[in-house]
Amino acid sequence: MRLDLDAKSFGPRQVLGRLALSVARGERLAILGPSGIGKSTLLRILAGLDTDYRGRLEGADHLAVVFQEPVLLPWRDAVANITIPTGCGAATARDWLAQVGLAGHETKFPRQLSLGQQRRLALARAFAAGPDILLMDEPFASLDADTAARMLALTDALLTRSGAGLVLVTHDPAEALALKARALHLGGDPARLQKD
Structure with a gap:
């Protein structure tokens, strides 16, 4: 670029x-x-x-962007917050969640996650986009x-x-x-x- x-x-x-x-x-x-x-x-x-x-x-x-705020879909769980914007499959989303330390949080919604966890979810989403x-x-x-x-x-x-x-x-x-x-x-x- x-x-x-x-x-x-x-x-x-x-x-x-x-x-x-x-x-x-x-x-x-x-x-x-x-x-x-x-x-x-x-x-x-x-x-x-x-x-x-x-x-x-x-x-x-x-490109993938990680903003100052996590910019997550509040009405979707962690897996969907990765699959919807990136188009990757659920298995790939779960793998990235595990890589950022969010294994076991796949079905949680953003409001159920701490700010640090939301930031890790945003990071997983960015890397899942390849x-x-x-x-x-x-x-x-x-x-x-x-x-x-x-x-x-x-x-x-x-x-x-x-x-x-x-x-x-x-x-x-x-x-x-x-x-x-x-x-x-x-x-x-x-x-x-x-x-x-």
């Missing part, structure tokens, strides 16, 4: 300036920067969710330190096992380090990428 961005604006305000970013399967990148700098906007462009920008996005990579590149938008925010550390270790292991690439948006350099991701800093006005 390659993005050559000329500019991204919201109304008269230019949020992102000229930048180039590329990531391939197996490669890990972390976009670091303070809140409000445009990290999530950049990730939405990479995901194809925001097409209102000047520039070009290329690549036929299969992505070439996983896009993550501050997925460890609002987790306590122990739960976040376990989620980081789990994500690292699943990335290694699957061979998927990663673009992580975060304000925490320790998360980039834990996921062995090359760090790029987003800063300035309008924001541009710089190597850390």
Whole structure:
């Protein structure tokens, strides 16, 4: 995947300036920067969710996104929360649930799961989609330190096992380090990428 961005604006305000970013399967990148700098906007462009920008996005990579919130179907159980969005079979969904430590929770609904369990379900859903590149938008925010550390270790292991690439948006350099991701800093006005 390659993005050559000329500019991204919201109304008269230019949020992102000229930048180039590329990531391939197996490669890990972390976009670091303070809140409000445009990290999530950049990730939405990479995901194809925001097409209102000047520039070009290329690549036929299969993507999966893990958002800040788990974004689960509240009226469906854990298995269905994986099979419906990904199209995989129930056996595959159960396997991914086991891999993220949710064996025995297959028939539970999101409201019956803790926030940490909901985040693991969202992670299972993303990997069940078989992505070439996983896009993550501050997925460890609002987790306590122990739960976040376990989620980081789990994500690292699943990335290694699957061979998927990663673009992580975060304000925490320790998360980039834990996921062995090359760090790029987003800063300035309008924001541009710089190597850390």
